[in-house]
Amino acid sequence: MTEGMTAERDTGAAATARRLLEIANLKVHFRTDDGWVRAVDGVSLGVDRGETLGVVGESGCGKTVTAMTVLKLIAMPPGKIVDGTIHWQGRDIVPLTPAEMRSIRSKEIGIVFQEPMTSLNPVYTVGEQIAETLRLHEGLGKRAAMDRAAEMLKLVHIPNPSRRVNDYPHQFSGGMRQRVMIAMALSCSPKLLIADEPTTALDVTIQAQILEIMVEMKERLGMAVMLITHAMGVVAETAQRVVVMYAGKVAEEAPVGELFANPRHPYTQGLIRSIPRIDTAATHKVRLEAIPGSVPSLLDPPKGCRFAARCRFVMPECLDAQPPLREVSPGHKVACIL
Amino acid sequence: MTQYVLRRLLIAIPSLLGISVILFTVLALAPGDPFEELATNPAVPPDVRAALRASLGLDDPVHVRYFNWLFAMLRGDWGYSFVSRIDVDDLILQRLPTTLIVIGSSQILALMIALPVGVYAATRPYSIFDQIANTLAFIGFSLPTFFTGILFILFFSIYLDWLPFVYRSDIPGSGLPWFWEHVKQSIMPIAVLGLFQGAAWTRFVRSAVLDVIRLDYVTTARAKGLAERVITIKHVMRNALIPVVTLVALSMPAVFGGAIVTEQIFRVPGIGSLLITAILANDTPVIMAVTFVVSILVILFNLLADVLYGWLDPRISYR
Ligand SMILES: Nc1ncnc2c1ncn2[C@@H]1O[C@H](COP(=O)(O)OP(=O)(O)OP(=O)(O)O)[C@@H](O)[C@H]1O
Ligand code: SF4
Ligand SMILES: [Mg+2]
Numbered sequence: 001m002t003e004g005m006t007a008e009r010d011t012g013a014a015a016t017a018r019r020l021l022e023i024a025n026l027k028v029h030f031r032t033d034d035g036w037v038r039a040v041d042g043v044s045l046g047v048d049r050g051e052t053l054g055v056v057g058e059s060g061c062g063k064t065v066t067a068m069t070v071l072k073l074i075a076m077p078p079g080k081i082v083d084g085t086i087h088w089q090g091r092d093i094v095p096l097t098p099a100e101m102r103s104i105r106s107k108e109i110g111i112v113f114q115e116p117m118t119s120l121n122p123v124y125t126v127g128e129q130i131a132e133t134l135r136l137h138e139g140l141g142k143r144a145a146m147d148r149a150a151e152m153l154k155l156v157h158i159p160n161p162s163r164r165v166n167d168y169p170h171q172f173s174g175g176m177r178q179r180v181m182i183a184m185a186l187s188c189s190p191k192l193l194i195a196d197e198p199t200t201a202l203d204v205t206i207q208a209q210i211l212e213i214m215v216e217m218k219e220r221l222g223m224a225v226m227l228i229t230h231a232m233g234v235v236a237e238t239a240q241r242v243v244v245m246y247a248g249k250v251a252e253e254a255p256v257g258e259l260f261a262n263p264r265h266p267y268t269q270g271l272i273r274s275i276p277r278i279d280t281a282a283t284h285k286v287r288l289e290a291i292p293g294s295v296p297s298l299l300d301p302p303k304g305c306r307f308a309a310r311c312r313f314v315m316p317e318c319l320d321a322q323p324p325l326r327e328v329s330p331g332h333k334v335a336c337i338l
Numbered sequence: 339m340t341q342y343v344l345r346r347l348l349i350a351i352p353s354l355l356g357i358s359v360i361l362f363t364v365l366a367l368a369p370g371d372p373f374e375e376l377a378t379n380p381a382v383p384p385d386v387r388a389a390l391r392a393s394l395g396l397d398d399p400v401h402v403r404y405f406n407w408l409f410a411m412l413r414g415d416w417g418y419s420f421v422s423r424i425d426v427d428d429l430i431l432q433r434l435p436t437t438l439i440v441i442g443s444s445q446i447l448a449l450m451i452a453l454p455v456g457v458y459a460a461t462r463p464y465s466i467f468d469q470i471a472n473t474l475a476f477i478g479f480s481l482p483t484f485f486t487g488i489l490f491i492l493f494f495s496i497y498l499d500w501l502p503f504v505y506r507s508d509i510p511g512s513g514l515p516w517f518w519e520h521v522k523q524s525i526m527p528i529a530v531l532g533l534f535q536g537a538a539w540t541r542f543v544r545s546a547v548l549d550v551i552r553l554d555y556v557t558t559a560r561a562k563g564l565a566e567r568v569i570t571i572k573h574v575m576r577n578a579l580i581p582v583v584t585l586v587a588l589s590m591p592a593v594f595g596g597a598i599v600t601e602q603i604f605r606v607p608g609i610g611s612l613l614i615t616a617i618l619a620n621d622t623p624v625i626m627a628v629t630f631v632v633s634i635l636v637i638l639f640n641l642l643a644d645v646l647y648g649w650l651d652p653r654i655s656y657r
Contacts (some may be wrong), residue, residue, distance in 0.1 A: 073560055098566075105563035118554040121573055122653055123580075133562045168652045181558075 006238050014159055016090070020192055020224050021047040021070065026084035028062075028069050031077055037298045039065040041248035042084070044325065047192060052218065052225040054239030054256070056232060056271065060295055062227045062248040064114075067194045070226075072101050089191075107137040108183030113196040116177035120169035123279050126153070127165030127178045137188045152183035155220070156213050170326050177208035182213060189221050196228045211238060232275045236260060241331070247306040250325055254332040264334040266311045267291070305336070313338060350637045357633045358626070362407065364620050366400045374548050407626065421616070426627040429612065434631070436507065437608030440527050446531030448539055449586070454545025457578075460551060461570055471540065478537025483596055487530045487603035494526060501526055505606040521532030527604045531597060535589075538567065542585055544580040553577075580650045587643035591636040 034334035040062040047053045056064050069088055072093070082192050085092045096104075105111075115117045121129060130152055131145035133216040140148060147163060153161035169177055178198060185193055195214060199207035202247040215238060218225050227239060231259065235242050235256065242259045244252040244267065252265040262271045270291040296302055304319035305311070311318070316335055325335045391397055398406070408415060416426040455475075459468040495503035502523045510521045550556065550572055559573040598610030605611070609628055616624035648654040 009351045071561060073557055102563040102565065105561055107353060107563060111561045113554060113558065115554055119575070120556040121559070123576055123651065170653045184558075184562075306429070 001295070016048075018048045019046050019087075020049050020089060021226070022085075022087040023066070023070070024085045024087070024240055025068055026066065026069065026086065027082040028065050028074060028079055029082050030079050032299075035299050038248055038291070038301060039079075039298055040069065041298070041301070043245070043248070043250055045250060045253065047224050047226050047244045049191070050224055051241065052227055052239045054235035054242040055226060055245060056143075056229045056230065056235055056242065057245035058230070058291075058295065060298075061245045063245055064209070066245075067111070067196050067226065067228055070194065071105050071111060072096075072098075073111075103137075106133050106185065106190065107188050108190050109192045109194060110188070110190040111194040112178070112181045112185045112196065112198045114200050116174050116181055116201060119181055120177055122169055125168055126172065127234050130165075130184045133184060133187050148187065149183075152187050153180070155161075155186075156180070156183045156215065158183075171266060174202055175210060178202060178206075178210050179213060181209070182217065186223075190223060192224045192226065194226045194228070197230065200230060207234075214238075233270055240307055244271065246296055247301060249306060249322075250333075250335060251307065252334045252336075253325070254334075258329070258332050262332075264328055264332070264338065265307075265336045266313055266338070267307050270310075307336075339645075342643065346641050346644070350641070353637065354630075354633060358408065358630060359404065361626060361629055362560070363400060365625060389582065393502065406617075407623075409642045411630075416627050419616075419624050420619055420621045421621045421624070422651060426623050429624065430627055430631060432611065433609045433612045436505075436606060437594075437597060437601070437610060440524060440601075440606060441531065441593060443524070443584075444528045444531035445535060445590075445593065447528060448535035450538035451532070452539030452543050453582075456540045457547050457575060458499045459540070460544045460547035461566075461574075463548065468544075472544075475537040475540040475544075478533055480540065481534070483530050483534050483600050484603055485599060486534065487526070490526045490530060491603070495563060503604065505604050507607045523604075527600050527606055530603075531593070531600050538589075539582070539586070543578065543582055546581050549573055550574050553596060562584065576650075583646045584643045585652060587639050587646060592641040593633070594632055594635065 003160065009205040023046065024044050026040055026043045027038070030039055031288055043062065043066055043317075045053070045055070045066075057063055065074065065079075069079075069081065070088075070093075074081075081094055084094070086094055088108070093101065093104065095132070120126065122134075127146050127149045130149035131140075131142070134140045134145040134148050135142070138145075150165045152162045153164055158176060160166055164172075167182070172180060181296070193214070197208050198214065202210060211234060214227075217223075225238075232331070239256050241255050242253070244248055244259075244265065246267050252259065252263070252268045254262075259268065260272060263272050267292060274291065291310060295307055296309060302308065302319070304321060305314075305323055308314045308318045315337070323335050323337045325333045327333050407417070414427075416430070418424070419426055419429055421431060434447040449486045455471050459465075462468055469591050491503045503526070505527070509516055509523075511519075556569060556573055559569045564572075594610075598607065598613060600606070601608045601610035602614060609631070612624065613628045615621070616628065
């Protein structure tokens with residue numbers, strides 16, 4: 001768990017080359033009848049080659065919006081990238097044209113969503129749906145793409161892959177469908193896999209299997225993973241670094257060992273306290289609502305620290321201005337004046 | 339699948355029988371019969387009249403008449419029109435093609451409007467195009483066909499004098515000019531029916547596409563890097579088509595009903611005007627036959643809707 005810490009520290013060209021994805025001060029707002037919802041309001045985070053970055057935070061804090069914005073899958077309108085940059089392998093993708101974005105999607109960055117039951121098109125076989133990606137990006141023929149689709153199903157441990165490619169999504173269980181989604185997202189060997197709560201909708205026993213498959217595929221393909229989750233336990237097991245989000249902002253960022261050993265933000269402390277025991281938590285679906293109080297409105301967020309209303313250590317200064325994200329030790333950043 | 343269709347057709351038989359019983363009883367209970375005119379005509383002696391009625395079985399009890407009709411029907415004898423004095427099946431065969439051509443072309447026109455406009459509007463919700471399309475669809479859907487029909491006649495036939503306003507099945511001549519005359523007289527009835535149906539379906543297609551477009555698998559398709567056009571056609575339209583096809587097949591009975599009105603306005607000698615004349619003249623065999631043919635069409639279109647639904651949606655299996 002210390003490798004993340006050391007990796008974080010070298011500077012200069014080597015570090016930039018290792019950075020796959022660098023999100024800086026990203027602001028994504030949504031226009032609604034009541035005004036602009038500031039779903040993501042100044043988020044900065046990065047993913048290195050081959051690492052697993054865990055992104056945690058309670059419902060509505062902007063995890064999905066951040067992830068979707070990386071692939072520009074946000075509906076615009078009502079969404080709008082108000083500010084910030086998203087550098088993918090050194091190139092800012094915010095100004096890219098739709099056609100340029102399409103060549104990145106699935107080819108370089110794959111994504112798996114939370115709901116396996118609704119993420120597959122019901123009228124095509126799973127093989128056709130995986131093959132579609134392969135034919136688009138790898139230029140494979142119909143036959144070759146179907147063969148590769150079957151191979152992908154085999155990699156995610158779907159029994160009888162050569163027969164199952166011809167089945168429709170409704171013939172698969174939730175866990176099996178999520179495997180299909182992973183196979184699809186990884187079919188073109190992307191450099192980064194974004195997994196947005198890939199196990200939240202699944203049975204506890206299935207959750208562990210899916211995570212295992214993701215870890216195995218990551219090793220095999222050498223890709224990086226941005227794993228979005230509610231469960232601190234999942235992060236502890238699979239991530240090297242963690243970003244904790246709160247109300248559209250980054251509250252804390254640290255290598256995983258450091259975060260659990262020395263959480264600096266009161267919100268992170270609350271999250272960690274809500275886990276019974278770290279080593280068994282992966283199999284328990286720990287909900288983060290354990291902290292009393294609720295998230296502030298993103299329509300008109302408070303001027304000061306967004307966690308102030310729920311913070312045990314709140315001070316008058318906290319209400320004046322948003323505390324900036326500052327580095328407290330190598331690779332450990334926190335947005336709190338404490 | 340074949341088995342399913344066969345079973346559905348078998349189930350249709352009791353429904354058709356039921357329909358025929360109800361129709362027959364209602365018609366028998368209705369006041370007046372085709373011999374009313376004869377009855378008030380002093381030139382016809384009463385005994386001749388009675389003999390005629392007896393020979394046609396008009397004074398038998400209802401159930402006897404019903405079974406007579408049913409067995410005749412099963413033998414393929416559809417009866418004899420009291421008014422036109424020709425066999426009912428000949429009469430229907432004369433009229434049905436005209437109706438089918440007018441209805442068929444108008445429904446194709448309706449789909450050619452509804453599909454592209456509905457899909458395009460739904461992919462750009464609340465855009466100028468969408469708002470104009472919505473408004474026009476709303477107007478088209480709200481105006482009854484008898485109103486638009488008269489409007490069309492006033493404008494295109496009377497004011498501009500471009501199109502004839504009475505449909506003639508006995509246009510003399512042959513070849514291209516003959517065909518052109520037929521096209522010219524069909525334009526207005528087809529347009530009136532097609533635009534009305536097109537307006538209704540545009541709204542339905544739009545909402546079906548809007549329902550699909552926000553689903554997760556469309557986002558998945560986008561995440562694959564597919565072009566918007568491919569996503570719309572392959573992923574969105576293919577799924578939105580399932581309810582649309584069902585609706586189209588199921589609205590055919592209503593379309594036949596609507597066609598009756600349109601046929602009256604443009605004097606199209608189709609099955610609808612045949613029914614109206616038959617009802618006005620109390621021509622029971624024709625009324626029975628026409629309603630029966632329409633019932634069969636309704637049942638067939640219902641079956642077609644179910645078969646198409648299962649064919650388009652792999653989640654449905656026939657058992
Ligand atoms: N299309 C939209 N229009 C308006 N608001 C939106 C839209 N999409 C997201 N939001 C808002 O953005 C905020 C962040 O949503 P997001 O889905 O990113 O949360 P999340 O962290 O992924 O939560 P969860 O854990 O429940 O998935 C929410 O408050 C949500 O209401
Ligand atoms: S800045 Fe103040 S209110 Fe915010 S988390 Fe830190 S102590 Fe609490
Ligand atoms: Mg989410």
